[in-house]
Amino acid sequence: MKTPQPSTPLEDQPMPVRAKLAAAWTSFMFLYAYVDILNFFTPGVVEDILDGRVFEFSLSQTFSTAALILMAIPIFMVVLSMTLPAGVNRIANLIVASLYVPVTVFNVVGASWLYFYGLGVVVELILLALILRYAWTWPRTAPSAASPDLETVRAQQQA
Numbered sequence: 001m002k003t004p005q006p007s008t009p010l011e012d013q014p015m016p017v018r019a020k021l022a023a024a025w026t027s028f029m030f031l032y033a034y035v036d037i038l039n040f041f042t043p044g045v046v047e048d049i050l051d052g053r054v055f056e057f058s059l060s061q062t063f064s065t066a067a068l069i070l071m072a073i074p075i076f077m078v079v080l081s082m083t084l085p086a087g088v089n090r091i092a093n094l095i096v097a098s099l100y101v102p103v104t105v106f107n108v109v110g111a112s113w114l115y116f117y118g119l120g121v122v123v124e125l126i127l128l129a130l131i132l133r134y135a136w137t138w139p140r141t142a143p144s145a146a147s148p149d150l151e152t153v154r155a156q157q158q159a
Contacts, residue, residue, distance in 0.1 A: 017134055017135075018089065019082070021077075021089070021093055021131060022079075024130050024131045024134065025131065026078050027127055028074050028127040028128065029071065031124055032074065033071065035116075035117070039117075044112075055110060070103070074100070080092060089135075089138075090135045090136075090138045093132075093134070094135045094136065097131040097132045097135070098132065104125055105121065107124075
């Protein structure tokens with residue numbers, strides 16, 4: 001087995017938009033969950049949970065279901081980013097990422113450890129911005145010579 005020479009540049013293959021989106025949603029989901037898990041080490045958090053409270057909310061089936069939905073959406077976006085048709089995929093990513101921006105910002109409200117939560121929120125917002133950028137700048141297919149544009153088709157139909 002021959003090792004590449006240090007002077008040989010590495011091949012930098014283009015990454016498909018779908019893979020970029022799935023990777024960003026995966027990172028977002030892990031970060032979102034990890035910040036919540038690390039929050040358990042904040043003094044008083046576990047005691048509040050044992051008393052039936054999270055932040056200002058009472059622990060209930062409704063709260064747990066809402067929290068599950070909040071995590072399930074980014075989890076589904078990983079799969080949807082890889083499987084939806086391009087047009088629907090782009091729109092879904094733009095909408096869902098846009099909706100998660102205020103949800104993410106809300107997570108820092110009332111936080112006692114601002115550096116910790118602030119850093120988590122900033123990184124989550126960077127990931128959402130990447131998702132929005134990838135979806136917004138999704139490359140368009142240039143019309144090929146083999147497929148005539150709509151005006152040409154209409155002109156041929158009228159003739």
